[in-house]
Amino acid sequence: MWRRVASLSSFISSSNSSFLAQAACRLNIWESLTTGIAQQAKGVIVPKEKTPFITFVLGGPGSGKGTQCIKIVETFGFRHLSAGDLLRREIASNSADGAMILNTIKEGKIVPSEVTVKLIQKEMELSENHKFLIDGFPRTEENRIAFEQIIGVEPNVVLFFDCPEEEMVKRVLNRNQGRVDDNLETIRKRLKVFEALNLPVINYYSQRGKLYKINAIGTVDEIFEQVHPVFRAFEQVVG
Ligand SMILES: Nc1ncnc2c1ncn2[C@@H]1O[C@H](COP(=O)(O)OP(=O)(O)O)[C@@H](O)[C@H]1O
Numbered sequence: 001m002w003r004r005v006a007s008l009s010s011f012i013s014s015s016n017s018s019f020l021a022q023a024a025c026r027l028n029i030w031e032s033l034t035t036g037i038a039q040q041a042k043g044v045i046v047p048k049e050k051t052p053f054i055t056f057v058l059g060g061p062g063s064g065k066g067t068q069c070i071k072i073v074e075t076f077g078f079r080h081l082s083a084g085d086l087l088r089r090e091i092a093s094n095s096a097d098g099a100m101i102l103n104t105i106k107e108g109k110i111v112p113s114e115v116t117v118k119l120i121q122k123e124m125e126l127s128e129n130h131k132f133l134i135d136g137f138p139r140t141e142e143n144r145i146a147f148e149q150i151i152g153v154e155p156n157v158v159l160f161f162d163c164p165e166e167e168m169v170k171r172v173l174n175r176n177q178g179r180v181d182d183n184l185e186t187i188r189k190r191l192k193v194f195e196a197l198n199l200p201v202i203n204y205y206s207q208r209g210k211l212y213k214i215n216a217i218g219t220v221d222e223i224f225e226q227v228h229p230v231f232r233a234f235e236q237v238v239g
């Protein structure tokens with residue numbers, strides 16, 4: 001696990017004082033003091049640390065983000081971190097923020113960025129995998145900036161599942177996962193929030209040349225046919 005944390009340091013700017021940056025520096029020093037000596041003694045060449053590869057997965061509610069993430073994991077071996085799932089886990093565990101998160105989700109609003117970013121950060125630090133699919137995040141400019149400030153990294157790829165509103169409504173109402181937000185009233189609110197707060201994030205990444213827009217209409221396999229080449233193109237870089 002420490003190797004994974006240490007590897008994030010290569011993506012973090014030197015001026016960044018985030019927890020990850022500090023941990024990475026400490027662990028790099030620790031590594032050179034301990035394993036380095038042990039490996040030298042054994043005559044083993046220590047492999048270079050892997051650089052984290054981060055994909056943000058965006059799209060409106062019901063656009064098929066989670067469904068496609070399952071296929072990306074199966075094919076390309078990413079670690080899937082769904083912001084919504086992490087928040088629902090907080091509600092289920094009766095954590096201090098649980099009631100606030102539940103009310104926010106019922107209202108179709110966005111949970112304060114610090115809460116969500118901390119949950120993502122914890123999972124990234126615990127992960128042995130350096131390839132991350134961060135699903136349903138960032139949903140606002142505030143989310144995006146908080147991630148950059150707290151984690152200190154930018155995504156390599158941003159996928160955007162582009163889906164007409166009425167199709168999203170239909171899918172969410174048929175989702176059948178017992179979610180408190182899968183009702184017509186909340187979905188209508190969520191669509192407004194998506195347009196007002198998430199589209200600016202999507203435009204931001206489009207301007208930075210990181211956005212891959214996927215037509216989210218079609219069968220799950222047809223959509224994955226568009227997703228597949230995006231990751232194929234990065235395979236050499238991802239490792
Ligand atoms: N291409 C598709 N065509 C029809 N239904 C789909 C498709 N992709 C996903 N679904 C279904 O739509 C619902 C929402 O999909 P999901 O992956 O949960 O979307 P999101 O994570 O973007 O909200 C689920 O019930 C899922 O099975």
Ligand SMILES: Nc1ccn([C@H]2C[C@H](O)[C@@H](COP(=O)(O)OP(=O)(O)O)O2)c(=O)n1
Pocket residue numbers: 059060061062063065066082083084085087104105108109110111112116135136137138139143181190
């Ligand atoms: N970055 C995020 C992601 C989700 N949330 C909250 C608000 C969202 O309406 C709910 C559900 O998110 P989730 O990604 O699971 O929803 P969909 O899969 O798009 O239907 O969680 C949040 O506040 N901030």
Ligand SMILES: [Mg+2]
Pocket residue numbers: 065066082084136
């Ligand atoms: Mg989802």
